[in-house]
Amino acid sequence: MNISAMQQARVAAPAAATTIKMHTPEPSFQEREFAGTVGTVTVDNPKIVSRNVNVYYGDKHAIKNVSLDVGANEIVAMIGPSGCGKSTFLRCFNRMNDTIDSCRVTGEIRLDGEDIHNQKLDVVQLRARVGMVFQKPNPFPKSIYENVAYGPRIHGMTKNRAELDELVQLSLEKAGLWEEVKDRMDQPGTGLSGGQQQRLCIARAIAVSPEVILMDEPCSALDPIATAKIEELMDELRANYTICIVTHSMQQAARVSQRTAYFHMGDLVEVGETSDIFTNPRHKLTEDYITGRFG
Numbered sequence: 001m002n003i004s005a006m007q008q009a010r011v012a013a014p015a016a017a018t019t020i021k022m023h024t025p026e027p028s029f030q031e032r033e034f035a036g037t038v039g040t041v042t043v044d045n046p047k048i049v050s051r052n053v054n055v056y057y058g059d060k061h062a063i064k065n066v067s068l069d070v071g072a073n074e075i076v077a078m079i080g081p082s083g084c085g086k087s088t089f090l091r092c093f094n095r096m097n098d099t100i101d102s103c104r105v106t107g108e109i110r111l112d113g114e115d116i117h118n119q120k121l122d123v124v125q126l127r128a129r130v131g132m133v134f135q136k137p138n139p140f141p142k143s144i145y146e147n148v149a150y151g152p153r154i155h156g157m158t159k160n161r162a163e164l165d166e167l168v169q170l171s172l173e174k175a176g177l178w179e180e181v182k183d184r185m186d187q188p189g190t191g192l193s194g195g196q197q198q199r200l201c202i203a204r205a206i207a208v209s210p211e212v213i214l215m216d217e218p219c220s221a222l223d224p225i226a227t228a229k230i231e232e233l234m235d236e237l238r239a240n241y242t243i244c245i246v247t248h249s250m251q252q253a254a255r256v257s258q259r260t261a262y263f264h265m266g267d268l269v270e271v272g273e274t275s276d277i278f279t280n281p282r283h284k285l286t287e288d289y290i291t292g293r294f295g
């Protein structure tokens with residue numbers, strides 16, 4: 001892309017959801033080694049603040065001193081080569097790494113200012129506030145209705161069946177699945193197509209009114225039509241939720257996110273407005289990855 005095309009792309013880029021506040025030192029553009037995150041890790045209106053996060057699996061240092069804010073009502077995309085630590089970092093935000101025996105997390109993570117590692121914090125509540133959608137759709141072996149009703153039921157969110165029915169319908173509507181399943185609510189969730197199953201999982205995540213939704217390659221098993229539906233849905237969901245998405249598709253990151261974070265071997269190499277990352281990367285490692293030189 002020549003300079004004027006790059007400038008045009010930048011002018012045409014949508015404004016970031018949040019304003020950039022603090023600049024961190026950057027290495028020269030040509031530098032290939034990691035020498036500290038390039039770009040602005042903070043935002044004005046953060047939903048999640050993470051500082052100096054390290055993750056170890058036994059001796060393996062999988063996330064190295066990463067600091068990153070996620071703004072309210074923002075979609076942040078996390079990209080990088082396989083094994084660079086995207087899923088590991090994402091799982092820090094709802095303490096899903098606690099479920100892995102060898103895994104140890106250090107550093108500070110705050111949700112609305114509250115330390116999520118606080119001993120008094122109820123992890124079940126945290127995971128209701130910070131929901132997760134996985135790469136492979138994983139409906140429970142229950143009916144479509146029960147898949148969505150399960151969370152609200154265990155969290156005692158509704159008073160009676162009518163209220164629960166309403167919440168199930170609303171969640172399926174928000175996930176763009178209601179019209180396709182309203183006449184087969186008693187059939188198993190596992191009987192839906194892959195794309196429908198993924199939207200069912202999104203409905204299940206939404207049903208407990210989360211504040212943040214973590215998505216780990218949510219479209220990697222889906223065809224382009226199902227992918228487009230999920231991407232459209234993410235854009236709608238952003239009005240009410242904060243979303244972090246891990247994706248191997250740079251087109252997807254460019255389409256759905258306002259900010260992009262590029263990871264490489266456990267380091268957060270660069271973060272910035274998505275339009276800048278894809279048209280004008282500042283670090284050589286980022287440039288190599290987005291131009292397909294490795295990864």
Ligand SMILES: Nc1ncnc2c1ncn2[C@@H]1O[C@H](COP(=O)(O)OP(=O)(O)OP(=O)(O)O)[C@@H](O)[C@H]1O
Nearest residue numbers: 057060062081082083084085086087088089100102
């Ligand atoms: N449960 C685990 N036990 C031991 N090591 C792990 C575990 N999970 C991940 N790792 C290691 O931590 C590093 C980061 O893995 P992670 O799954 O976060 O990468 P990723 O960026 O999500 O990769 P991919 O794009 O392939 O999903 C890798 O070296 C991986 O082998």
Ligand SMILES: [Mg+2]
Nearest residue numbers: 086087088246
């Ligand atoms: Mg992963």
